[in-house]
Amino acid sequence: MGANSRKKVLVCCGTGCLANNSLEIYTGLKSKVLAASVAVSVEPIIKATGCNGFCEKGPIVKIMPDDISYYKVKPADVDEIFEKSIMADEVIDRLLYVDVATGKKVQSQNDNDFYKKQMKLALRNIGEIDPADIDDYIERLGYQALNKVLFAMTPAEVISEVVESGLRGRGGAGFPTGRKWKQCAGYDSFPKYVVCNGDEGDPGAFMDRSIMEGDPNSIIEGMLIAGYAIQSEMGYIYIRDEYSLAIKNLDIAITKAKERGFLGQNILGSGFNFDIQIVRGGGAFVCGESTALMASIEGNVGEPRAKYVRSVEKGLWGQPTILNNVETWANIPLIINNGSEWFRGIGTKGSTGTKVFSLVGKVKNTGLVEVPMGIPLRELIFGIGGGVIGNKKFKAVQSGGPSGGCIPESLLDLKVDFDTLAEAGSMMGSGGMIIMDERTCMVDVARYYVNFLAEESCGKCVPCREGLKRMLEILNDICNGEGQLGDIETLEEICSMTSEAALCGLGKSAPNPVVSTLKYFRDEYIAHIVDKKCPAGICKELTTFYIDQELCIGCGKCKRNCPAMAIEGEAKAFHTLDMQKCIKCGNCIDTCKFNAVKVGEEAI
Incomplete structure (x- = not known):
């Protein structure tokens, strides 16, 4: 460390990083500095900051003015960080961020795709200051x-x-x-x-x-x-x-x-x-x-x-x-x-400024992002978010919280602002963005949110209390293979009544998950009701799996991850799945890298 330099070390101590022992990292670095008895004029400043945003890669340690950011730091890394990057000017390559697209290591947050495409206004100080100071x-x-x-x-x-x-x-x-x-x-x-x-x-x-x-x-x-x-x-x-x-x-x-x-x-x-x-x-x-x-x-x-x-x-x-x-x-x-x-001058004419989103679900880079209003969904999910985990097919994004709507792949170029999202059948809400892939059943998604809202309804007004209850009963029947012709029309009627007659915003917006999934994924409802199949392989009563023998290379990963021991086969030979033993957990289809496990009727 140069004679006239004074480094500042910022340790993320937001809730997510605290859960991964960042407080131990912070106290460890402080103890190291105190024990080193460095001259006050050059003594490094160690600060516990709020959330850095990139929750997927926490805990995060940032060293200034060197502009070095380390990710997934562990307490065991404290000694090396102190000796190499605080007391000296060395960079620890193994703790740097590896760019999802190029595979290159990135030292500065300014060169990290997750950060460089953001514009932080509401989050301007978070990760940069000690909130208690x-x-x-x-x-x-x-x-x-x-x-x-x-x-x-x-x-x-x-x-x-x-x-x-x-x-x-x-x-x-x-x-x-x-x-x-x-x-x-x-x-x-x-x-x-x-x-x-x-x-x-x-x-x-x-x-x-x-x-x-x-x-x-x-x-x-x-x-x-x-x-x-x-x-x-x-x-x-x-x-x-x-x-x-x-x-x-x-x-x-x-x-x-x-x-x-x-x-x-x-x-x-x-x-x-x-x-x-x-x-x-x-x-x-x-x-x-x-x-x-x-x-x-x-x-x-x-x-x-x-x-x-x-x-x-x-x-x-x-x-x-x-x-x-x-x-x-x-x-x-x-x-x-x-x-x-x-x-x-920031954002769009009807939605000025920026918006903070929590980008979660089946996306590679999860965390907090702040972007100008009007950014396309595609840029948010694939540019900043890095795309879908495992490079699976993107299916939908649920925006706006439990009362928001599900937006399909065909609308990925939609601009994110208050009015555009509302026109698409969703809402800005508080800013939640949950990414879903091909293994997401949209009927089950609607059921999940309706169940959440039914439990959280205060019960004061009949349209919300009874409307949500009845919607949940119908959705449960559909997911359990007991759906009937006319259920879709009944759902639409209840949704219309609830949105019109409910007392508050919770009740009026509660039908959105059902309305939007019916609008964009109606074929999945029909498959559940008419064909008695769940295309995504999520609803257990409507799902069977099989292994495509032409695609299976016998790697054995599905077999090792099957809790019911329903898969048989020798190494480097195609495997078979016994549906009599299968508990339909989906581990096999989720872990297969060769797309050999399929949803369908050809199970052995």
């Missing part, structure tokens, strides 16, 4: 926007800037944020409240979680700006109780913000008062709905109410309230600092 946030222009609005802008000017930015709520519905603030500010009733929705309950979604864990001050600053704009003095952050690290880091951030004068009474000497309180949710999915969330904060059962009275007029305790999700709040300081015109 407010000075890290301040060094990256933190609380500069708050200072600007308090001493250089009127509340009306703040609202105008947010309106002009075109920012739409990132929690699901995509309602214009500035319009909501303007409406709330227009009501002359006090007190008013500012609420952050951190009750992220979608399967496969962890966007808000990562921001709360990795950059809590951006949320606090956004809420402060909104409080000033609508003349509110109290804010609430509603977080599901399972998010323990998010709660911990937000609590630390609130405490330190108060100590620095950014929260509390007479903020920065401006005369503006604002405080924030964390409220823990019990994990009910329906509490992600705005009015159910507010009922929960009030200490009542989390049930939605009819929307003929908007929350901006009568929300928490019957008072004017604005509610936005975590990602929306994280964008506010950027808009104030850089201006609405700058933000409007």
